[in-house]
Amino acid sequence: MKATIFHVSALVLLIAGATGVSSAQDRSHDSSHLRQPMPERWTFSQEVTQTLPADDPWWKSFEDSTLDSLISMGIDNNFDVAQALHRREIARLAIRQTQSGYFPTLDVSAGYSRSRNGREKDANTFSAGATLNWELDVFGRITSQVKAKRAAYNASRADYVATMVSITSDIASYYINYLVLRNEIAVAREHIESQKRVVKIAEARHEAGLVSKLDVAQAKTVLFSTEATLPALQSRASQTLNALATLLGVYASDIAPMIKDDAKLPAYLRILPVGIPANLLRRRPDIAEAEAQLAQNAAEIGMAKKDFLPVLSLRGSVGWEGDKFNSDHFAYSIAPTLSWTIFDGGSRKYALAQAKEQMMASIDAYNLTVMTAYTEVENAMTSYYAAVETYNLYDEVFKQSRESFDLAIDQYKEGLAAFTNVVNAQIDWLNCANSLVESRGDALIALIDLYKALGGSPDEAI
Numbered sequence: 001m002k003a004t005i006f007h008v009s010a011l012v013l014l015i016a017g018a019t020g021v022s023s024a025q026d027r028s029h030d031s032s033h034l035r036q037p038m039p040e041r042w043t044f045s046q047e048v049t050q051t052l053p054a055d056d057p058w059w060k061s062f063e064d065s066t067l068d069s070l071i072s073m074g075i076d077n078n079f080d081v082a083q084a085l086h087r088r089e090i091a092r093l094a095i096r097q098t099q100s101g102y103f104p105t106l107d108v109s110a111g112y113s114r115s116r117n118g119r120e121k122d123a124n125t126f127s128a129g130a131t132l133n134w135e136l137d138v139f140g141r142i143t144s145q146v147k148a149k150r151a152a153y154n155a156s157r158a159d160y161v162a163t164m165v166s167i168t169s170d171i172a173s174y175y176i177n178y179l180v181l182r183n184e185i186a187v188a189r190e191h192i193e194s195q196k197r198v199v200k201i202a203e204a205r206h207e208a209g210l211v212s213k214l215d216v217a218q219a220k221t222v223l224f225s226t227e228a229t230l231p232a233l234q235s236r237a238s239q240t241l242n243a244l245a246t247l248l249g250v251y252a253s254d255i256a257p258m259i260k261d262d263a264k265l266p267a268y269l270r271i272l273p274v275g276i277p278a279n280l281l282r283r284r285p286d287i288a289e290a291e292a293q294l295a296q297n298a299a300e301i302g303m304a305k306k307d308f309l310p311v312l313s314l315r316g317s318v319g320w321e322g323d324k325f326n327s328d329h330f331a332y333s334i335a336p337t338l339s340w341t342i343f344d345g346g347s348r349k350y351a352l353a354q355a356k357e358q359m360m361a362s363i364d365a366y367n368l369t370v371m372t373a374y375t376e377v378e379n380a381m382t383s384y385y386a387a388v389e390t391y392n393l394y395d396e397v398f399k400q401s402r403e404s405f406d407l408a409i410d411q412y413k414e415g416l417a418a419f420t421n422v423v424n425a426q427i428d429w430l431n432c433a434n435s436l437v438e439s440r441g442d443a444l445i446a447l448i449d450l451y452k453a454l455g456g457s458p459d460e461a462i
Contacts, residue, residue: 058451070255071172076249087159092153092156098146101135108131128320130317132317133314136312138312141306148300148302151292152296173449176266177240179265182259183437185233186262188230215419218420219422222426284455293365293366294366318331387446388446390443394439405425
């Protein structure tokens with residue numbers, strides 16, 4: 001049984017972090033916008049090594065094929081993921097739309113008219129022409145717009161990864177919660193069978209005149225109390241399965257057959273190699289999104305500054321009009337144009353001031369995001385370590401409670417102990433069994449929360 005107790009010195013694995021975020025963007029993260037420097041190490045450092053995570057999907061560490069299938073289903077069907085993917089595509093198309101400003105616009109026209117003036121013959125007039133407008137990006141106005149759209153696209157990519165990390169961790173948490181409830185139902189049924197045997201022992205001793213009927217009544221009270229917990233547990237399990245199905249974008253009936261009735265909680269409990277705090281700048285998609293927002297704001301400041309510069313454009317036209325196609329009716333024009341707004345009542349000045357204020361607000365938001373990320377990892381590490389220690393302690397408590405029950409029932413059979421000892425031992429054993437299941441579930445969910453805090457990522461990282 002000692003093999004089931006996990007020590008903090010054991011460590012394994014990974015987070016497929018939003019390392020994909022940084023590598024895909026091909027840029028290094030700096031801390032130039034941090035008002036407070038990142039701590040060099042975590043406050044909580046209970047035998048946690050400082051290495052970068054592996055590139056595998058984090059949930060595979062649980063070695064649970066059902067969980068793998070559920071998360072794969074969620075990635076394909078979850079509506080939040082689908083919306084994030086659409087937002088990413090919208091941002092990508094916005095770049096293409098803005099880049100079209102580098103090219104000229106060409107309009108063509110054609111017409112025909114028939115007219116008569118007094119007694120003259122009918123006159124037929126044909127016309128055709130083309131007009132070209134082209135803004136020459138000499139002063140970088142269009143380029144600054146493209147930069148802003150690219151930054152917005154990078155933010156949407158990070159948002160997509162953040163959504164994936166959140167959804168996959170939620171799926172894993174609901175799955176673990178469902179297994180906890182199923183295991184508690186199994187524990188209750190196991191103890192009901194044990195308590196039925198105790199009732200028979202009490203009835204036999206009562207019929208033999210060795211004890212009063214009080215022992216039988218107490219035994220049945222414990223039995224019926226345990227049976228009364230089943231409906232609520234089954235209802236909670238059903239509700240949890242429904243919530244899990246909603247995350248997956250399906251109905252509960254679609255996934256119920258995938259989860260075996262006797263499914264056990266994953267055996268995986270480890271401390272993660274979380275790395276140094278500064279690595280969060282490369283891992284967390286919300287930090288990547290905040291950085292992209294800063295880049296977008298910087299580009300918008302550039303856009304506001306470009307509005308103070310002139311716009312150079314080229315306008316050209318070619319056309320023909322008449323009843324015959326010949327050079328006498330052909331005309332063309334080329335007209336370079338330089339337009340420059342001299343006075344606008346301060347509109348551009350205030351637009352620039354707004355852009356700068358927005359940049360300052362985004363810097364504050366970036367700092368808050370970084371500090372929140374650091375705090376979340378600190379709290380997640382502390383919670384997980386405490387949850388593992390709690391599970392280890394409950395494992396010992398459970399073994400002692402089982403031994404206490406065995407001793408109590410043996411002594412009762414021999415007439416060496418009162419039945420109240422058996423009742424108390426039964427209740428303690430059941431409570432400890434439930435606490436053991438719940439504490440294991442708590443430890444697994446705390447581990448999931450730690451993966452989430454570190455910025456875990458699915459296969460299709462951005």
